[in-house]
Amino acid sequence: MDFDNSQPIYMQIIDEYKKNIIRSKLKKGDKIPSQREYAQMVRVNPNTVQRAYREMENMDMVETLRGQGTFISAGEQMREQMAKEMAGKVMKHFIHEMRSLGYEDAMIMDMLKCELEPMEEGEQVDRV
Amino acid sequence: METSKFKMFKSLYLKDLREVRTEILVVAAVAIILISWAYLKTEGSARGIIVAPMAFALGLAGFLPVITSFRLLGKEWSNNTIYMMMSLPVSGSMMLGSKLAVLLTEYLAGTLIVLFAGGIALLTSFPDIWKEFMSDPYYLKLAIAVYGASLAGIFFIFCNSFLSQVTGKLFKKASGLISFLVFLGVFIIAAKLMPDTNILLTQSQVMVSCSMQEMGAILIKAAIDLLFAAVLFAGAVVIWERRIEL
Amino acid sequence: MIEFRNVSKRFGPVVALNSVNMEFSAGNITGIFGPNGAGKSTIMKLIAGINYPDQGDVKLDGENPRAKRQSVAYLPEIDHLYPWWTLRQAADFISTFYSDWDYGRYKELLPFLNLDEQMIMGKISKGQRAKCKLLLVLARKAPYLLLDEPFSGIDLLTREEIADAVIKGYREGEQAIIISTHEIDEIESLVEKVVFIDQGRIQLSGDAEQLRMERNKSLVEIMKEVFRHGNQQI
Numbered sequence: 001m002d003f004d005n006s007q008p009i010y011m012q013i014i015d016e017y018k019k020n021i022i023r024s025k026l027k028k029g030d031k032i033p034s035q036r037e038y039a040q041m042v043r044v045n046p047n048t049v050q051r052a053y054r055e056m057e058n059m060d061m062v063e064t065l066r067g068q069g070t071f072i073s074a075g076e077q078m079r080e081q082m083a084k085e086m087a088g089k090v091m092k093h094f095i096h097e098m099r100s101l102g103y104e105d106a107m108i109m110d111m112l113k114c115e116l117e118p119m120e121e122g123e124q125v126d127r128v
Numbered sequence: 129m130e131t132s133k134f135k136m137f138k139s140l141y142l143k144d145l146r147e148v149r150t151e152i153l154v155v156a157a158v159a160i161i162l163i164s165w166a167y168l169k170t171e172g173s174a175r176g177i178i179v180a181p182m183a184f185a186l187g188l189a190g191f192l193p194v195i196t197s198f199r200l201l202g203k204e205w206s207n208n209t210i211y212m213m214m215s216l217p218v219s220g221s222m223m224l225g226s227k228l229a230v231l232l233t234e235y236l237a238g239t240l241i242v243l244f245a246g247g248i249a250l251l252t253s254f255p256d257i258w259k260e261f262m263s264d265p266y267y268l269k270l271a272i273a274v275y276g277a278s279l280a281g282i283f284f285i286f287c288n289s290f291l292s293q294v295t296g297k298l299f300k301k302a303s304g305l306i307s308f309l310v311f312l313g314v315f316i317i318a319a320k321l322m323p324d325t326n327i328l329l330t331q332s333q334v335m336v337s338c339s340m341q342e343m344g345a346i347l348i349k350a351a352i353d354l355l356f357a358a359v360l361f362a363g364a365v366v367i368w369e370r371r372i373e374l
Numbered sequence: 375m376i377e378f379r380n381v382s383k384r385f386g387p388v389v390a391l392n393s394v395n396m397e398f399s400a401g402n403i404t405g406i407f408g409p410n411g412a413g414k415s416t417i418m419k420l421i422a423g424i425n426y427p428d429q430g431d432v433k434l435d436g437e438n439p440r441a442k443r444q445s446v447a448y449l450p451e452i453d454h455l456y457p458w459w460t461l462r463q464a465a466d467f468i469s470t471f472y473s474d475w476d477y478g479r480y481k482e483l484l485p486f487l488n489l490d491e492q493m494i495m496g497k498i499s500k501g502q503r504a505k506c507k508l509l510l511v512l513a514r515k516a517p518y519l520l521l522d523e524p525f526s527g528i529d530l531l532t533r534e535e536i537a538d539a540v541i542k543g544y545r546e547g548e549q550a551i552i553i554s555t556h557e558i559d560e561i562e563s564l565v566e567k568v569v570f571i572d573q574g575r576i577q578l579s580g581d582a583e584q585l586r587m588e589r590n591k592s593l594v595e596i597m598k599e600v601f602r603h604g605n606q607q608i
Contacts, residue, residue, distance in 0.1 A: 005562045005592030008583040039541055043534070044563045045403055046546050048583065131473045139470040143456070211454035214424045216471050217443040300386065369440070374424045 009044055013052035015086070017061065021074050022083045030072045032062065136218055140226035144200055148234040151192045155238035159185035159245050167249045175253035182246035189238030190282060193231045197289040200227050205297065211374060220368035224290055224361065231286050235279070273346045280353035287360035288314045294367040318356055375399050376421055376518065376550065380430035383416055383574075390416040392574040393430065398567075400517060401547045403540075405565035405582075406554040407597050413574040414554035415451060418522040421552070422448040434518070444472065447516035449507050451523040457496025461489060461506050465513065472514050479543070480513035487539055501532035508536055512543035519551045525560050533560050540564065558594045568593060570600045577601065 003009050020026040032038075035053055039046040053070065056062045063073040074082070098108045162181030170177055204210040213223060251258045261267045288311055296307030376398040383391040391413045398404055406414050419425035420432045423439035423446070434442040455464055469475040484491065487505045495503060504524065511519060521540070525533045537560055544551060553561055569579040577600045578585075585596055 003563055006586060006590055006595065008586045009563055010583060040538065042563075043537055043541060045566050046541065046544060047401070047403075047566050048563070050546070051583075131470060135470045139467050143467060146458070207456065208450075208452045208454050209456055211424070211448075211450045211452055212456075215422050215443060215446070215448045215450075218471065373426060374419060 003042075003044075010048050010052040010055065013038075013042075013044070013049065014056055014061075017052075017056060018082050018086060021061070021072065021079055022086065024079075026072050028072055028075050031069050032072060034069060133222070136216075137222055137226055137229075140218070140223065141229050144227055144230040145233065147200055147203070148193075148196055148230055151196060151234055152237045152241075155185065155189045155192060156241045158188055159242040163242075163245050163249050167253070175249075178246060178249045178253065182242060185242040185246075186239060189242050190235065190278070192238065193234040193282065194285055194289065196234055197227075197231050197286045198293065200230065201290060201293045214372065214374060220365040221361075224364055224368060227290070228283075228286055228361070232279075232283075235282050239275075239278075270343055270346075273343050273350075277346045277350040277353070280350035280357070283357040284318075284353045284360070287357040287364065290364040291360045291367070294364050294372060298367065298371055314360065375435060376552075377433045378417075378420075378430070379433075381420065381427045381432055382429040383413075383420065383425065383427050389574045391420075391427075394571075394574070394576055396569060396576060396579065398518075398550050398552055400550045402567050403544065403551040403553065403565050404567040404569065405558065405561055405593070406552060406569045406571060407556065407558050407593070408554075408571040409556055409601065412556075412571045414556075414571060415522055417571075418448070418450070418520045418552070418554055421518065421520055422446055422450075444474075445516060446518045446520060447472075447511040447514045448520045449511045449522060449524060451526060453495075453503055453507075455495040455503070455507065455510075457494075459495045460491065461493045461495070461509070462491040464495065464506070464510060465491075468510055468514075472516070474515040476513055476515055479515075480509065483509050483512055483539060483543065486542065487535055501528050504528050505532065505536065505539075508539055512539060515545065515549075517549060519549060521551065521553045523555055524553065525555055525557050537561060537564055558597060562593050565593075570597055572601050 003012050017026065017032070026032070033041060035046060035049045038044075039049045042049075053062065053064070057064060061072070061074045061078070062070050064070045095108065099105075103111070159181070162185060163178055166178045166181050167175065204213055216223075292307045292310035292314065295310045296303040296305075299306050378394050378396045381391055381394045382389075394413075394417070406417060408414050416425060420427060421434065421439055423443055432439055434445065439446070459467070465477075465480055469477070483489075487509055489502065489505055489509060493502065493506065495506065498506070508521070508524060511521070524536055524540075528536070540551065540553075541564065553565065555561065565582055567580070568582050568585065570577045578596070582593060586592065589596055591599070
């Protein structure tokens, strides 16, 4: 996983898990790597991973069972909520950026439609 | 891992012992070749000439460790291994003490090999002299005293070498020149402080004392050398521990 | 804990450190960033007890660093291993001096770093030697680990191996790792605390994540900004 070093890394770790849950790559009950494994896997300070995991526990996204590991605890309801939240954030960011370039809302809509058309033929937005 | 002062000293000693192996072998080879050459080329009383190659080999056995004393310490800097040595959790006295032990080993090994090889050659050539030597324990005691005095003398030189080198290392520029000047200066000061026991002339004075069979003079000389050596060593340790920087 | 209190150090006319105050505590990986000659190595040497401050105090757990050498694993920038040593001989030598030496960890890290015990220090590549040096400090469970420019002159692949080994060897909560480098890229995500130093002065320090959050910039970008700003003052 490549991080954007201009953003806090623990937030990017959380976002990565959120995306995987939203896309149902990870489901409730799935075991995720231990903090140590994950730190080694993505070459990140173990304390940063710990912070991300702790926050995810606080959000009830994951739970750690003593001696067994860490598991996804987010259910369907939370998945939908997270999807809405993340999509909303992306949209807000997009709109904000477009407006700052001077585009009127109507123009943004037109451009969106135009851009989206080729994608309707089965192209996946989904990139890993 | 269990650690102990003894293990640490042993590690340091063995590491540096490697540096003197060649010199010991050179002394042994020179002594054996020269002495056997003199032995085989002569007969009868002419074999007294064996003393000459012995003296030469002894000189070499005494001289090489002095050169080594400069190399042993200087090499730590030139190899950058001084970074390893200075950061080890050992005292300056253990660090310099282990090097002193290595130098002592070189001196002992070299001189004893020469004395042993020459001794055998002389013994087989002049059994009578040997008998006379062994008949009076005073001769043996005198021989041991002389050897002991030479040890004290070489200790003094080693410690002077250490002190002058660490002093030189306090200066970024001309550190070699400063070392050399300190080395000479210590000899001069020591000679001034003790006019009757001119340390520069250690060996020849011992020879004179020896021929006059003045055991007392030899021992006093040795004691003074040792005292000086101890002071120089302590000075070198203090500089090593408090002043040397990398 | 390592404390610097008003520490100044000069080498002849060159000011290496100019009244530096800082602290390093256990359980952190700190990056000391700055251009060449900024004073990074001097900080490391002061902690390792092979330099002494001209002014101020450096304390390790409240004591003089030279009295605490047992607690420090120091990887100098310079090659400090005997050229005739095999890796195993180096390990055996070092193990006699430190009670925290761990042969199990040494054996575990050997294949991880693609090293062989019989390698001779004077006959291997710079990258391999860098890994040997790293192995020899990581095989100790030292409370303080100092890595001075562990990446300088090392190829990209080896840099990644080194970064991986540092994470693998890091013992959370117990150990303080201090890495000095002028190549932040390699360890951007490895460090938790950062100190930016230039011309012997701390220009900026803090929590890496906090800085990213506040400035929306990577550490590399922050360094450029800090040093450009610093240089303008002259």
